[in-house]
Amino acid sequence: MADGRKQEFAVVGKSVPRVDGPPKVTGTPIYTVDMERPGMLHAAILRSTVPHGRIRRVDKSRAEQAEGVVLVVTGEDLKTMPGIDPYFGPAFRDQAILAIDKVRYIGDPIAAVVATRRELAYEALDLIDVEYEELPPVLDPVEAARPGSPLVHEQLRPAKAFADLAEIEPGKATNVCYHFKLRRGDVEQGFAQSAHVFEDWYYSPPAQHMMMEPHAALAWVDSDGVLTVITGSQSPSYVKGSLGAIFGLPQNKVRVMVPLVGGAYGGKLYDKLEPLASLLTFMARRPVKIQLTREEVFITITKHGVVSHVRTGVSQDGKILARKVEVYWDTGAYADIAPRVVHKSGYTSAGAYRVPNIWIDSYCVYTNKPPAGAFRGFGVPQVVWALESQMDMIAEKLGRDPLQFRLENVLLEGDLFATGTPVHSAGLKESLEAVAREIKWEPGVRKAVKPGTKSGVARAKGVACGIKAVITPSISGAIVVMNNDASVNVLTSTVEMGQGSDTALSQIAAEELGVRLQDVRVMHPDTAVTPYDTITAGSRSTYHMGNAIRLAAQEVKRQLFETASDRLEVDPDQLVARDGRIFVAEAPTRGLPIPEVFQARFGARGATLQGQAVFKTYAAPMDHETGQSEKVTEYWFPGATAAEVEVDLETGKVRVVKLVEACDVGRAINPHHCEQQIIGSALISLGQTLFEQMILENGELLNPTLLDYKVLTLKDVPESAVPIVIEVPHKDGPFGAKGVGETGTLSVSAAIGNAVYRATGVRVKELPITPEKVLRGLRAGQ
Amino acid sequence: MGFDLLEPRTVAEAVELHARDGNAVFLAGGTALLILQRQGLPLPRRLISLRGIPGLDEITAGPGGGLRIGALATLRQVERHPLVVRRVPLLAEALRQVANVRVRHTATLGGNLAHGDYRLDPPAPLLVLGAQVRAVGIGGEREIALAAFFRGLFETALQPGEVVTELAIPPTPPSGGTYLKYALSSNDWPCVGAAALVALDDHGRCREVRLALTAVAAAPVLVRGLDELARGEPVSDRLAARLADIAAAQVEPVGDQRGSEWYKREMARVFARRALLAAARRAEAGPVGDGTKEPVA
Numbered sequence A: 001m002a003d004g005r006k007q008e009f010a011v012v013g014k015s016v017p018r019v020d021g022p023p024k025v026t027g028t029p030i031y032t033v034d035m036e037r038p039g040m041l042h043a044a045i046l047r048s049t050v051p052h053g054r055i056r057r058v059d060k061s062r063a064e065q066a067e068g069v070v071l072v073v074t075g076e077d078l079k080t081m082p083g084i085d086p087y088f089g090p091a092f093r094d095q096a097i098l099a100i101d102k103v104r105y106i107g108d109p110i111a112a113v114v115a116t117r118r119e120l121a122y123e124a125l126d127l128i129d130v131e132y133e134e135l136p137p138v139l140d141p142v143e144a145a146r147p148g149s150p151l152v153h154e155q156l157r158p159a160k161a162f163a164d165l166a167e168i169e170p171g172k173a174t175n176v177c178y179h180f181k182l183r184r185g186d187v188e189q190g191f192a193q194s195a196h197v198f199e200d201w202y203y204s205p206p207a208q209h210m211m212m213e214p215h216a217a218l219a220w221v222d223s224d225g226v227l228t229v230i231t232g233s234q235s236p237s238y239v240k241g242s243l244g245a246i247f248g249l250p251q252n253k254v255r256v257m258v259p260l261v262g263g264a265y266g267g268k269l270y271d272k273l274e275p276l277a278s279l280l281t282f283m284a285r286r287p288v289k290i291q292l293t294r295e296e297v298f299i300t301i302t303k304h305g306v307v308s309h310v311r312t313g314v315s316q317d318g319k320i321l322a323r324k325v326e327v328y329w330d331t332g333a334y335a336d337i338a339p340r341v342v343h344k345s346g347y348t349s350a351g352a353y354r355v356p357n358i359w360i361d362s363y364c365v366y367t368n369k370p371p372a373g374a375f376r377g378f379g380v381p382q383v384v385w386a387l388e389s390q391m392d393m394i395a396e397k398l399g400r401d402p403l404q405f406r407l408e409n410v411l412l413e414g415d416l417f418a419t420g421t422p423v424h425s426a427g428l429k430e431s432l433e434a435v436a437r438e439i440k441w442e443p444g445v446r447k448a449v450k451p452g453t454k455s456g457v458a459r460a461k462g463v464a465c466g467i468k469a470v471i472t473p474s475i476s477g478a479i480v481v482m483n484n485d486a487s488v489n490v491l492t493s494t495v496e497m498g499q500g501s502d503t504a505l506s507q508i509a510a511e512e513l514g515v516r517l518q519d520v521r522v523m524h525p526d527t528a529v530t531p532y533d534t535i536t537a538g539s540r541s542t543y544h545m546g547n548a549i550r551l552a553a554q555e556v557k558r559q560l561f562e563t564a565s566d567r568l569e570v571d572p573d574q575l576v577a578r579d580g581r582i583f584v585a586e587a588p589t590r591g592l593p594i595p596e597v598f599q600a601r602f603g604a605r606g607a608t609l610q611g612q613a614v615f616k617t618y619a620a621p622m623d624h625e626t627g628q629s630e631k632v633t634e635y636w637f638p639g640a641t642a643a644e645v646e647v648d649l650e651t652g653k654v655r656v657v658k659l660v661e662a663c664d665v666g667r668a669i670n671p672h673h674c675e676q677q678i679i680g681s682a683l684i685s686l687g688q689t690l691f692e693q694m695i696l697e698n699g700e701l702l703n704p705t706l707l708d709y710k711v712l713t714l715k716d717v718p719e720s721a722v723p724i725v726i727e728v729p730h731k732d733g734p735f736g737a738k739g740v741g742e743t744g745t746l747s748v749s750a751a752i753g754n755a756v757y758r759a760t761g762v763r764v765k766e767l768p769i770t771p772e773k774v775l776r777g778l779r780a781g782q
Numbered sequence B: 001m002g003f004d005l006l007e008p009r010t011v012a013e014a015v016e017l018h019a020r021d022g023n024a025v026f027l028a029g030g031t032a033l034l035i036l037q038r039q040g041l042p043l044p045r046r047l048i049s050l051r052g053i054p055g056l057d058e059i060t061a062g063p064g065g066g067l068r069i070g071a072l073a074t075l076r077q078v079e080r081h082p083l084v085v086r087r088v089p090l091l092a093e094a095l096r097q098v099a100n101v102r103v104r105h106t107a108t109l110g111g112n113l114a115h116g117d118y119r120l121d122p123p124a125p126l127l128v129l130g131a132q133v134r135a136v137g138i139g140g141e142r143e144i145a146l147a148a149f150f151r152g153l154f155e156t157a158l159q160p161g162e163v164v165t166e167l168a169i170p171p172t173p174p175s176g177g178t179y180l181k182y183a184l185s186s187n188d189w190p191c192v193g194a195a196a197l198v199a200l201d202d203h204g205r206c207r208e209v210r211l212a213l214t215a216v217a218a219a220p221v222l223v224r225g226l227d228e229l230a231r232g233e234p235v236s237d238r239l240a241a242r243l244a245d246i247a248a249a250q251v252e253p254v255g256d257q258r259g260s261e262w263y264k265r266e267m268a269r270v271f272a273r274r275a276l277l278a279a280a281r282r283a284e285a286g287p288v289g290d291g292t293k294e295p296v297a
C-alpha cells in the first residue's frame, strides 16, 4: 500500500494542529470523571490490609446501616449470585470482581459500598469488619519462581481472549504463570569461543503510569436491558466481550462508550472498574459510578519491576557471539496482560544486534504485590536498561568507542532477528547516527575523568538504542461515512487518550478521500456502533486503524468514482479525488464537486455513502521451545538516545543537560506530533531514570502519593530536549507509516546510565539513578 | 469526612473553644492537615478555624529594624512582602523554594511552624534569624525562642490548645545570608536544607556565623559552637569545611526515601559548607541588616 517513491500529499505529512487542541485548552471536553446520570449512585471499594491471607469473615452489617448507604457487596455474595462468572483477566481469569476466599495484595478489593454520595460511600468502608487468616507473603520474584515457594494462586484459568495468547498454558503448582523461551544456535559453544564473557544483574523498579485522569467508570442498564458503561478505557471492544462473558449477556446487550481519556499509558487496558460498576448497577438498579482516588490508582496497576541477568560473550574484534538472558517479571497478584509483556519483551531480550547464539528465559511471576501490566514501552525499556548498560561495559573492556561498537553490530535491513525473522524498516543505524550527530558525539573510549576540583562537576555523553515489535496478530475495523456535503464521519474504536489519534486518523481519511482535514470527524468508541478494534495501545493505531480507514475510504471513493465516471464519461481508474472534487487525472478541469456526485447518485438531501473495512495482521506461529518464527511481528520500532549529563561529584546528583531521542516512525503522518510523542515518551523515561520508584515494604506501598512519589516536572526537563523523526517507510503502512507512541521510552535510562558512567566511573545497575547511589559509587572508587 | 467547622472571631475565643473540646484541632491553611488525612489519619470531628480572626495575618515593622509576622500570613504573602524582601531577604529566598506557588498561597507560616515536621524549609532560615514565637493559651500569652520551640518529630513546645499568633524577628546584624535547598527533584521536600548567616568585621573576618539545617534530624537543628572557631578568622574554604564538620557532627538524620542516614549526614556537611561560603560572599558584596543600606528588591 505504501508508495516507495516520494509523493506529494495534501494533508498527510503536514504538521497540522491537533483537532482536539482548541477544546482541550479551553476546558470543554467531558471526560468520564465528569459524567453524571440522573439518579446516579457512587461506589467505594474496601481493600485488603494484608498482603496474603484467607478471608475468614466479612461483617458488613454496620456499614449497611450507615447514612446514605444503599448496598454493600462482598466476594462471599458473588459466590451465590446466579448467572455471574465473577472471574476476569485478559490472559488468565485470575481476578475476581471482589476477592473470593483469599486476598493477594494490600489493596485487593474485598467489598464495595454503594451510597448516595461518594463521601458517604468512602466513610462507610470503615464500618466493615474483616477477619483474615494471614498467609506467608510471596515478595521476591526470583524466590517466588523456585519450586516450593508458597503459592499466590492455587489454580489458574487461561482466558483465551486473544489470538496471540491462545496457547498459554500455566504450569501446575507454581507462581510462574508464563515462561517464555528462545533458543537459537549453540549458546554454550558461543561462550566457549568468546574472548570475553560479561555477566551482570540489573534491576528496574515498579513504577506508575501517572495518567492525569484516574480510573473511572459509570454503568447503568438501559430501559431495553442493555448494560451500558462509560469508561476511560483503552480497550472498549475487549471490555464489551468481557462484560458479556461475566454477566452472560449477548454482545449486543453490552454497550461500552469511551469519551476522551485523560491519559492512560497502558494503565487503562482490559477490565479495570467496569465489571464492578456493572455488577453494582445490576444490584442497585440505578446508575453507579466508581472513580478511584490517586492512592487507589497507585495500587490498581503498575509498570513491572524487573530483575534481569545478562551474560554476553564477545570476540576480541568486537563481535557478539553469544547472549544468555534470564528475566524475572514481578507481576504482582494478578497477571493482567503480563504474559504478553513477557512474551513480547522476551523475544527482544537479546537486543538490537546480530547475535548468532541466543538463550532467553523470561519468567512472569506472581507475588503478593499490586498487579503489573502494560506500560508505555511494554516491558522493553526494562530489558533495554540491562542490555544497553552492558553494551557500554563491553565496549570499554574491548577498548572500543561505544557508538562505533553498536553501529558495527546493530541489525540492518534483512538481518535475522533473534526469532529468525528478517528485519524490515528498522532504522536503528539511522537513529543512532542521528542522535550522535545532534549531541556532537566525540568518539573514544572513556577517559578517566579528573574531577574538575574547581567546579566539582563532571560532564559526559552516553548513547543507547532499543527495538520493540508491534503486537501481532491484531485487528482493526473502521466504517467511513461520507455525507452529501463531502463531510465525513469516521467510526472507529480507537481511543483518543492524548496521543493524537483523532488528528492522525483524520489526516489519513482526508488524504484518501481528497477532502479537507476539517471535513473529517473521528467518532469516539461506542461498541453499539463502532467496529471491533483489538486495543488502543502498543503504537498500533496509526498503522492498523490507519489502514482500515484507508481501505474503507477507498470503498467510499469507489462509489463516488462509479457515479462520476458515468457523468464524466471516463473510466473510473482515470479519476482522482482531491480538494473536494472528483476529476480526470489528465484533465483536472473535467470534474465534479463531491456534493454534485451525491446529487447525481441519490438526488436526495441527507444521503450518505459508506465504506467499511477490517484490517488484520498475521504472525507465523512461534515454536514453543525455540521461539523461532518466520514472521513474529508486523513491524519494528527502533529508537536511539543520546544524553549529556553533569554530575555533582560532592552530592552525586545527575543533571541531564541535553537529551536527544530519535525514532524511526516509518512515515510521519504529522511530523510535529511525532516529535511530541518522541520527546514525551523520552521525558517519561527520564523521570523513571532519575526519580520514580514505588517503594514497597512487606507488600505495602510506602509512597502512594505525589508528595513522596516524584515524577518529572517541567522544571526538571533538560535545557535541551531534541526529538528526531527518522523515516524508513514500511511497505504496508498507510502512506508508509508505522507507530511512534512508545519508541522514545526504550533507551533513555541506559543512555543516561552510560553517560553517568563515562562522567564518573560509577556504574549504577539499579534504577533509579539516585544521587546517593552515585555518591556511594564515587566513594567506593576512591 | 464530615466535620464541624468552628469559626471564632478572636484568639481568646479560639482558645476557649479548644478548652471545651480538647480533641479539636486548629485549622490554618489546612495543607498539612489535608496531607495527613490523605495518608489515612482521620480528620478530627471538630476544626477550629483561625482564618476568620482579624489581624492575625499582618506583617509589620518591629522595633529597630525587626519584623512581626502574623501567624496566619501565608507563605506567599511573607515571601512577597516589601518589608521581608528588604529586611530579611534570606527568608524570602527560602520561602520561594517551598512547594509550589499554589501551596504557598494557602499554607501559613504559623501552620508551618506548629506542624513540627522535620523536613520543612522555613524553620531553617527562621532559626538563624533568631525568631521568637508568640503563643496564646488558656494561661495567657508567652514568647518562645524558636531555638527552643522544636522538640522532636511532630513535637513542639506548644501546649495543647495554644495558638501561635505571631512571629517576631529581631533586627539582624549587617550580614549576608542564604538558604540552600537540596532536593532530589524540583518541587520536592528537601533532602537537606541549609540556612546560613555570616556577619563580617571591617577587615572581612568573621564576626558572627549562624547556621541551621533542616530534614537531617527529628527536628530542625540550629548548629552550636561555630563562633568559637570562626570569630576573627577570614572566611576560607578550609574554615568553611571545618565549620561544616561541626555541623555534620550535630545532626542526627532519620533515613527517609530522600536519603539514608549516611547520605543525609554527608549532604549536611556539603550544604553547610556551601551555604556558609555563599553567605560570606554576600556579606562581602554588601551586607543587609541593621544600620546598612537596604538592597533594592
Ligand SMILES: Cc1cc2nc3c(=O)[nH]c(=O)nc-3n(C[C@H](O)[C@H](O)[C@H](O)COP(=O)(O)OP(=O)(O)OC[C@H]3O[C@@H](n4cnc5c(N)ncnc54)[C@H](O)[C@@H]3O)c2cc1C
Pocket: A707, B025, B026, B027, B028, B029, B030, B031, B032, B033, B034, B035, B050, B071, B072, B097, B098, B099, B100, B103, B106, B107, B108, B109, B110, B111, B112, B113, B114, B115, B119, B120, B121, B122, B162, B163, B164, B165, B187, B188, B189, B190
Ligand atoms: C504539595 C505540598 C508540598 C509541600 N512542599 C513543602 C516544601 O517543599 N517545603 C516545606 O517546608 N513545606 C512543604 N509543604 C508543607 C507546607 O509548608 C505546610 O503544610 C504548611 O506550611 C502548613 O501550614 P498550614 O497553614 O496549611 O497548616 P495547617 O494544615 O492548617 O495546620 C498544620 C498544623 O498546625 C496546627 N496549626 C496551624 N496553625 C496554627 C496556629 N496558628 N497555632 C497553633 N497551631 C496551628 C494545626 O492544628 C495542624 O496541626 C508542602 C505541602 C504540600 C501540600
